[in-house]
Amino acid sequence: VKILTQNENSKLQAALVSNLKSAVTAAFLMLPESFSEEDLYMQIAGLSYSGDFRMVIGEDRSKVQNIVKPNVPHFQKLYSNILQDCPQVVYKHHLGRLEASIDKSPEGQFTQLMALPRTLQQKITSLVDPPGKNRDVEEILLQVAHDPDCGFVVHQGRSRSV
Structure with missing residues (x-):
């Protein structure tokens, strides 16, 4: 196993940050208007398992929770810079608390x-567009944004990606 350092590969680092931002954006779309920091991390971790048939048959249903709960400090470290840059989030890292609207x-x-x-946009459009x-x-996506089930549509699109 090789641990990558920050300076090792700037293109890779940029791609990883972009991936983290995309996960936060998708989670925001699937979460209600207000939620806890743990809810956010549960949604993000759950992205990896949405659409995985093992989660329906035979897999521990609390797998995501079992991953997130003991690792909240690691999630905080991973996502703190991204959350601090989100205008809709007040991230009080020193208190370990997230206030999101x-x-x-x-x-x-x-x-x-x-x-x-x-x-992911294309997967969502293929779900909605006959x-x-x-x-276009x-x-x-403008139609999806007006749909009260927008978060569910994003979840369905994400499930098709796995």
Whole structure:
């Protein structure tokens, strides 16, 4: 096992940070307007298992919780810089507390949907856009942003990626 250092590969480091930001954005879309820091980390960790058939058959249903609970300090270290840069989040790292007020308006959700990785955007659009209609991705994501089940649609798109 090789542990990468910060300076080792700037392209790789940028890709890893981008991946962390995408995970936070997807989690924000799937969480309610207000939530705890642990809820956020549970949602992020759960992204790895959404769509995994083993989670339905035979896998411990509390697997994500078992991963997150003892590792909250590690999640905090990993995500603290990203959360501090989020305008909708007040992250009190010294208190180990997160206060989030996520904009669940269609405009707020559209902004978050547009920040998702293009592959996830395409999976979401394929769920919503009827075959043969070929609408613009932006138009479809705007429709999803107005859907009260926007978070569920994102979850479904994510499940198709695994």
